[in-house]
Amino acid sequence: EIVLTQSPGTPSLSPGERATLSCRASQSVSSSYLAWYQQKPGQAPRLLIYGASSRAAGVPDRFSGSGSGTDFTLTISRLEPEDFAVYYCQHYGSSPPMYTFGQGTKLEIK
Amino acid sequence: EVQLVESGGGFIKPGGSLRLSCAASGFTFTNTWMSWVRQAPGKGLEWVGRIKSKIDGGTTDFAAPVKGRFTISRDDSENTLSLQMNSLRIEDTAVYYCVRDGYGGNFDYWGQGTLVTVSS
Numbered sequence: 526e527i528v529l530t531q532s533p534g535t536p537s538l539s540p541g542e543r544a545t546l547s548c549r550a551s552q553s554v555s556s557s558y559l560a561w562y563q564q565k566p567g568q569a570p571r572l573l574i575y576g577a578s579s580r581a582a583g584v585p586d587r588f589s590g591s592g593s594g595t596d597f598t599l600t601i602s603r604l605e606p607e608d609f610a611v612y613y614c615q616h617y618g619s620s621p622p623m624y625t626f627g628q629g630t631k632l633e634i635k
Numbered sequence: 636e637v638q639l640v641e642s643g644g645g646f647i648k649p650g651g652s653l654r655l656s657c658a659a660s661g662f663t664f665t666n667t668w669m670s671w672v673r674q675a676p677g678k679g680l681e682w683v684g685r686i687k688s689k690i691d692g693g694t695t696d697f698a699a700p701v702k703g704r705f706t707i708s709r710d711d712s713e714n715t716l717s718l719q720m721n722s723l724r725i726e727d728t729a730v731y732y733c734v735r736d737g738y739g740g741n742f743d744y745w746g747q748g749t750l751v752t753v754s755s
Contacts, residue, residue: 560742
């Protein structure tokens with residue numbers, strides 16, 4: 526069973542700064558099946574990145590994803606006030622079928 | 636516009652049963668795999684189960700904590716997804732989201748969620 530561990534726990538950053546969020550898998554996974562989501566309080570999550578590096582429709586280009594193997598990164602180039610939220614990484618494995626989420630990283634405003 | 640609207644949540648005692656529904660619109664529901672994802676209060680996201688499209692077999696898969704207690708069904712004529720939850724436990728308390736499976740095993744559209752509270 527693959528475990529996704531996200532870090533750092535609760536980073537505090539200021540608007541305009543760069544955010545780098547990490548997702549580490551317990552074993553090597555296909556980047557094709559690695560996604561990132563954003564969740565704001567009281568809202569459903571929103572797909573940001575799929576296939577490790579492809580932006581979902583309507584996602585601003587300040588969001589980018591990268592990585593392979595066991596280490597994946599979500600980067601927000603210049604934080605906007607609306608970017609302070611919780612971010613989850615997620616992996617899909619097909620044998621057996623399993624969708625696994627990381628524990629989440631809460632991005633706080635400094 | 637893709638819309639997923641859940642209903643059926645509520646308060647239920649341990650051991651009870653509850654059925655959630657999800658009304659889908661804005662896409663070809665028949666061809667789409669669908670899942671349920673839940674989130675316990677103040678906690679992270681947890682996949683519950685999935686149903687494939689009928690053309691892909693219509694089979695279901697579930698996460699270990701709910702296997703044998705929950706079932707998923709779909710009515711393609713009504714564009715409706717259902718989650719039947721039996722033998723409910725306190726730890727099943729969560730917001731349940733109806734989600735569309737995108738290509739590559741991600742969840743590209745989410746409903747607003749419906750709260751299920753299991754308590755004595």
